Each structure stands twice: as C-alpha cells, then as structure tokens.
Amino acid sequence: MEKSLKIKMFTDMVRIRCFEDKVNELDRRGELPGFVHLYWGEEASGVGICSALNTDDYITSTHRGHGHMIAKGAVMTKMWAELFGKEAGYNKGKGGSMHIADSEIGFLGANGIVGAGLPLATGAALSAQYLDNGKVSVCMFGDGASLEATFYESMNIAAVFNLPVIFVCENNKYAEYSRTFPKLSSTEHVIDRARPFGFPCVQVDGTDVEAVRAAALEAVERARTGGGPTFIETLCYRWAPHCQGNRDDYRPEEEKAYEREHRDPIKLYTAKLLEAGVLNQEDIDRIWAAAIQEVEEAVQFAYDAPYPPLSSALEDVFA
Amino acid sequence: MKKLSYNLAIADGMREEMKRDETVIQIGLDLASYGDSQGQTIGLGDEFGPKRVMDFPISETSYTGIGIAAAAAGLRPLVCIQFCDWMTLASDQLVNQGAVMRYMYGGQYKFPVVIRGNCGGYISAAAQHSKMLEAWFAHIPGLKVVLPSTPWDAKGLIKAAIRDDNPVLFFEHKALMPDRGEVSEDPDYVIPLGKADIKRKGSDVTIVCYSYVVKLALEAAEILAKEGIDVEVVDLRTVKPLDTECILESVKKTGRALCLQETWLTCSIMSEVSALISEQAFEYLNTPVVRMGQLDVPYPFSPPLEKHVLPSTEKIVDAVRKMMSE
Numbered sequence: 001m002e003k004s005l006k007i008k009m010f011t012d013m014v015r016i017r018c019f020e021d022k023v024n025e026l027d028r029r030g031e032l033p034g035f036v037h038l039y040w041g042e043e044a045s046g047v048g049i050c051s052a053l054n055t056d057d058y059i060t061s062t063h064r065g066h067g068h069m070i071a072k073g074a075v076m077t078k079m080w081a082e083l084f085g086k087e088a089g090y091n092k093g094k095g096g097s098m099h100i101a102d103s104e105i106g107f108l109g110a111n112g113i114v115g116a117g118l119p120l121a122t123g124a125a126l127s128a129q130y131l132d133n134g135k136v137s138v139c140m141f142g143d144g145a146s147l148e149a150t151f152y153e154s155m156n157i158a159a160v161f162n163l164p165v166i167f168v169c170e171n172n173k174y175a176e177y178s179r180t181f182p183k184l185s186s187t188e189h190v191i192d193r194a195r196p197f198g199f200p201c202v203q204v205d206g207t208d209v210e211a212v213r214a215a216a217l218e219a220v221e222r223a224r225t226g227g228g229p230t231f232i233e234t235l236c237y238r239w240a241p242h243c244q245g246n247r248d249d250y251r252p253e254e255e256k257a258y259e260r261e262h263r264d265p266i267k268l269y270t271a272k273l274l275e276a277g278v279l280n281q282e283d284i285d286r287i288w289a290a291a292i293q294e295v296e297e298a299v300q301f302a303y304d305a306p307y308p309p310l311s312s313a314l315e316d317v318f319a
Numbered sequence: 320m321k322k323l324s325y326n327l328a329i330a331d332g333m334r335e336e337m338k339r340d341e342t343v344i345q346i347g348l349d350l351a352s353y354g355d356s357q358g359q360t361i362g363l364g365d366e367f368g369p370k371r372v373m374d375f376p377i378s379e380t381s382y383t384g385i386g387i388a389a390a391a392a393g394l395r396p397l398v399c400i401q402f403c404d405w406m407t408l409a410s411d412q413l414v415n416q417g418a419v420m421r422y423m424y425g426g427q428y429k430f431p432v433v434i435r436g437n438c439g440g441y442i443s444a445a446a447q448h449s450k451m452l453e454a455w456f457a458h459i460p461g462l463k464v465v466l467p468s469t470p471w472d473a474k475g476l477i478k479a480a481i482r483d484d485n486p487v488l489f490f491e492h493k494a495l496m497p498d499r500g501e502v503s504e505d506p507d508y509v510i511p512l513g514k515a516d517i518k519r520k521g522s523d524v525t526i527v528c529y530s531y532v533v534k535l536a537l538e539a540a541e542i543l544a545k546e547g548i549d550v551e552v553v554d555l556r557t558v559k560p561l562d563t564e565c566i567l568e569s570v571k572k573t574g575r576a577l578c579l580q581e582t583w584l585t586c587s588i589m590s591e592v593s594a595l596i597s598e599q600a601f602e603y604l605n606t607p608v609v610r611m612g613q614l615d616v617p618y619p620f621s622p623p624l625e626k627h628v629l630p631s632t633e634k635i636v637d638a639v640r641k642m643m644s645e
Contacts, residue, residue, distance in 0.1 A: 094423055101424040103428055119387075119388065120385075122385050123390075154381045157385065
C-alpha cells in the first residue's frame with residue numbers, strides 16, 4: 001500500500017476522532033440541538049471502507065454517521081453548520097446530525113431509522129446496475145439493523161439480482177441499553193446470519209484499518225465487475241453511550257477501559273506506522289494539531305453562520 | 320380516441336411512458352409473469368423485458384425503499400404494492416424515508432417514484448384486501464395521492480404521476496378494473512395532478528367524491544334528475560394536493576355539499592373537505608355539510624354485510640333527497 005494512502009487513512013481517523021471529541025464537548029455544554037451519536041472507537045471501520053470507494057459511489061449511513069461522512073469526503077464546515085441547524089449546513093439546517101447528506105459525494109444520508117438504509121443502498125445499486133455507470137453502493141449499518149426485516153429482505157434481493165452493493169455491518173456489540181448477544185441476537189456474529197444468502201461474506205477486525213480496507217477493496221472490485229454483493233462484518237466497539245446523554249451502566253467499566261486502552265484503532269495504527277517508519281512522532285503530532293485546528297475553524301464557521309430564514313421552512317417539500 | 324378498460328388504460332399509460340423514457344422501470348410482484356393483480360401490467364413484461372419489468376420477491380418494505388433510492392439515483396421507478404392494504408408493510412420507507420428525504424436533506428435529491436396499489440371494496444375481499452388508505456398518506460407532507468375513477472383519468476394521471484419529480488401514491492380501484500371507456504391516444508396527453516374534474520354539472524347540490532364512489536354518485540344523480548334535483552359531481556382525482564378552488568366554486572354555486580367517500584370518515588379526506596367548506600364557504604351553504612362513508616368497522620366479508628357498511632347509490636339518493644327537503 002502506498003505510504004500516502006496510509007497517511008490519508010490515519011489522518012481521516014484522527015479527523016473523525018477530533019470531530020467527535022468536539023461534538024461531545026459541545027453537547028455536554030448544551031450547545032448542540034437534538035440527538036448526537038458518537039463514532040468514537042469505530043473510526044477504522046468507516047475509513048477502511050471509504051478508502052476503497054470513488055467519490056461518486058453511493059453510501060448510506062446510520063444515526064452514528066459523522067465518521068462515515070468524513071471518511072467519504074465531506075467538508076467539516078458544512079457538517080458543523082448542519083449540526084447547529086444553520087443555513088450553510090449540508091441540509092440547510094433541516095436534517096441535523098442524524099440525517100446529514102451530501103449528494104456531491106454519493107452520500108444518501110445518515111438515517112434515524114435503524115435498518116432503513118439496507119433497501120436504500122440496494123436501490124442505489126439497482127440504479128447503478130441498470131444505468132451501467134460503474135458505481136457501487138455501500139450500506140453501513142449496525143448489529144441492531146441486522147435484526148430488522150430489511151436486513152433479510154434486502155440481502156435476498158441483492159443476491160437474486162446480483163446487485164453491486166456491499167453490506168457493511170459494524171458490529172459494535174451493543175444495542176441502546178443491552179448487549180446484543182445473547183440477549184437480542186441468536187448469533188454472536190452477524191456473519192452467521194448473512195452466509196445463507198450465498199454471496200461472499202467476510203469478517204474483519206474493525207480496529208484494523210488496513211484489514212478493513214483489504215476486505216472493502218475485494219468487495220468493491222467484485223461489485224464493479226458484475227460479481228454481485230458482499231457482506232462485511234467489522235468487529236467494533238462503541239466507546240460512547242448509544243446517544244450522548246444516555247445512561248451507560250449496562251456494561252462493565254473495565255470492558256470500556258480495556259477497549260480504549262488496547263483496541264483503540266488510532267493508537268494501534270499509530271504504533272504500526274511508527275514502527276514501519278511511515279510517520280515519526282513529529283508527523284503524528286502535526287496531524288493531530290491540524291485536525292484539531294480544522295475542527296475549531298469549522299465550529300467557528302458554524303457558530304458565525306446565520307440560521308435559515310423562516311421562509312425556508314416551507315421550501316423543499318416537493319421538487 | 321380508443322376504448323380501453325380501466326386496468327388496460329393504466330397499462331397503456333405506463334407503456335407510453337416506458338417508451339418515452341428508458342429510466343422508467345417497474346418493481347413489484349408478478350408484474351411480468353402475471354401482469355399485476357388485475358392485468359394493469361399485462362404485456363409490459365414481454366414488451367420491455369425483465370430488466371425493466373422486474374418481478375421482485377414479496378418484500379414490500381425493501382422493494383419500496385429500493386424504488387425510492389433508485390429514484391434518487393437517476394431512475395423513475397413504478398413500485399407496485401399489489402394490494403394497497405400492504406402499504407402498511409412499506410410504511411417506514413413511504414413515511415419516514417420517501418416523503419421526507421427531499422426536505423430533510425435540504426433539497427439535495429429528488430424522488431420521482433410512483434407507488435401503485437389496488438384499493439377498495441365492493442368485491443368481498445374482506446378486511447386485509449379492501450382498504451382505502453389514501454387519508455393515511457395524504458396526511459404526510461411530501462407525498463402526492465391520486466385515485467382515478469375512469470379509464471380516461473387513469474391513463475392521464477398515471478402518466479402525470481410518472482413524470483412528476485416527487486413520490487406519488489397511485490390507488491387503482493379493484494371494482495373499476497373492468498369498466499371500459501375512452502382514453503386519449505395522444506402520447507403527450509397528461510392530466511395535471513391536483514386538478515379535480517366536474518364529472519356532471521348541476522345546480523342544486525354538489526357531491527364531492529373520488530375513486531369508485533364517483534360512479535355511484537353519477538348513478539344517483541341520474542335517479543335524482545328524474546325527480547328534478549340537479550346534482551353536480553366533483554371528482555377530486557387527486558386528494559393531495561387538493562383542488563380547493565374547484566370544490567369551493569362548486570359549493571358556492573349549489574349551496575349544498577355531500578362529501579362522499581368509500582372509507583371511514585374519522586380523520587378522512589372528507590373530514591378535510593368538509594372543514595374546508597365550513598371555513599371558506601359557510602355563508603353560501605343552504606344546508607349543513609353532509610358526509611358519507613363506510614361505517615366505522617373493518618371491511619366485512621359477507622356480501623350483504625359489506626353492502627350494509629359501504630356507501631351505495633340508494634344511500635346517496637336518500638341523503639340528497641333529505642338535504643333538498645331541509
């Protein structure tokens with residue numbers, strides 16, 4: 001893998017972390033309207049997947065979508081403006097964190113309905129196949145969505161029509177207030193419920209960005225060349241509560257501490273890149289500083305930006 | 320001009336639009352292999368092939384979402400939910416996705432998708448294959464809702480629905496399927512969405528209605544004409560957006576309104592229409608607004624029971640006579 005690509009992936013993971021650090025800070029200060037869900041700890045999954053995509057490939061996301069969007073190439077100023085409900089936001093302030101979208105980069109939206117993205121990504125794939133435009137479609141979803149009917153319906157449909165879609169389940173092990181397995185799911189791993197559809201399924205360590213990228217590259221190549229769908233399960237861990245402000249006492253503190261200490265995808269990749277001589281400590285410090293500055297500037301932009309005019313509340317219902 | 324049955328008028332409209340625009344595709348159950356539930360897609364599978372007339376597995380929520388996203392990604396899908404009762408299965412994709420995504424995303428995408436389904440009773444199909452769900456969807460900003468009552472309208476409206484850049488729900492009444500009538504042969508003839516049609520001109524009482532019961536209103540009007548009562552029949556055709564101008568103009572002229580629909584009155588289209596008349600034409604009314612719809616029970620199976628709970632020509636005639644005697 002090219003050195004520049006490794007640095008880009010590392011940088012994007014750091015940018016996502018810094019973005020979410022700031023979301024957490026502002027949310028705790030009560031400065032963000034609405035609900036926010038942090039991608040902390042899952043950065044390698046989104047960055048690894050999106051590193052294998054073209055700008056115009058489609059992707060659907062979830063309520064936990066900030067990381068996917070940054071990884072796909074969104075600009076932070078417009079993201080922050082959206083999080084504040086400002087006119088300069090991606091959705092002109094009408095969507096917020098849970099619904100952020102960017103048509104310029106094929107981002108079909110974060111989505112507040114668990115499991116709703118599976119049909120949508122499959123539909124974008126149907127369009128790509130019909131128009132023969134070489135695009136692929138990626139559906140990011142979680143272990144919760146794998147328990148929705150759409151998981152089974154859409155995976156079956158993708159198989160039947162051999163669609164260029166990649167289903168990426170970020171299994172972060174926890175539902176809103178419960179451990180997913182064995183309380184809510186009959187299998188610990190979602191891949192065991194994906195295999196029967198007959199297309200290739202793979203499971204990767206969601207803290208290893210290069211492993212995620214390798215799986216994504218293979219899946220994207222398959223989809224682009226008419227080989228049909230792929231299922232990828234990235235094994236992750238959600239550091240934050242389901243939603244900021246939620247109770248988080250349903251899992252042991254030691255478990256959370258262990259994950260942060262030993263399975264932090266950024267720490268792991270830092271060590272790897274240092275060891276391989278791709279980056280030195282000075283480079284790494286510079287990347288963090290630049291990410292923090294990018295976030296600060298974007299937040300300032302969003303603070304300063306005006307709210308939408310009230311007349312805009314009546315616009316964009318219909319095309 | 321040619322004559323076609325209601326179901327084939329829909330097929331004819333869809334065929335013309337599929338010829339005109341190759342991004343128009345069909346998604347649904349047995350559309351190619353059977354021709355939809357009542358022949359509305361008959362012949363299209365053979366003519367356009369499996370790439371454009373796609374027989375899907377029975378997965379309503381997913382294939383509705385697939386149609387919605389394919390629309391955002393450059394196609395103009397027609398999604399068929401065989402019986403509209405099953406739109407409940409697809410309601411997340413209709414209500415939380417398709418209806419709101421353009422607004423929620425700040426106008427970044429458009430969603431030119433038609434969701435078709437047969438609707439209505441009068442054929443002993445009981446409580447899970449008879450419903451009229453137009454009021455559910457008319458309630459949601461971001462959806463348009465169309466219910467044609469004649470072959471002419473069915474063809475002109477399906478073409479308009481396909482050309483519209485927004486999600487349109489298109490309800491095809493089962494009891495109207497065999498009805499034959501003239502249809503336009505002009506491939507550019509479309510009926511604009513949101514325009515009502517005066518199916519019969521009259522001066523004494525306005526019957527506002529849509530879908531199958533338009534036929535009953537017209538039958539009732541003939542009977543009443545013999546008694547010297549001159550009925551105007553306003554067929555809404557589109558219930559969202561509502562042609563308020565046409566309704567108000569007619570009621571202001573006649574001074575009496577019978578708001579007629581097939582389905583339940585609670586929170587219904589005719590609740591809306593009667594409120595509109597009360598708010599904006601009250602001083603023109605000679606008698607209070609009357610509403611007629613299904614009794615507030617699920618569709619019964621047994622033919623006499625179904626007949627008992629649904630509007631009929633006789634019930635309409637009685638209601639108008641009563642209004643005229645007040």
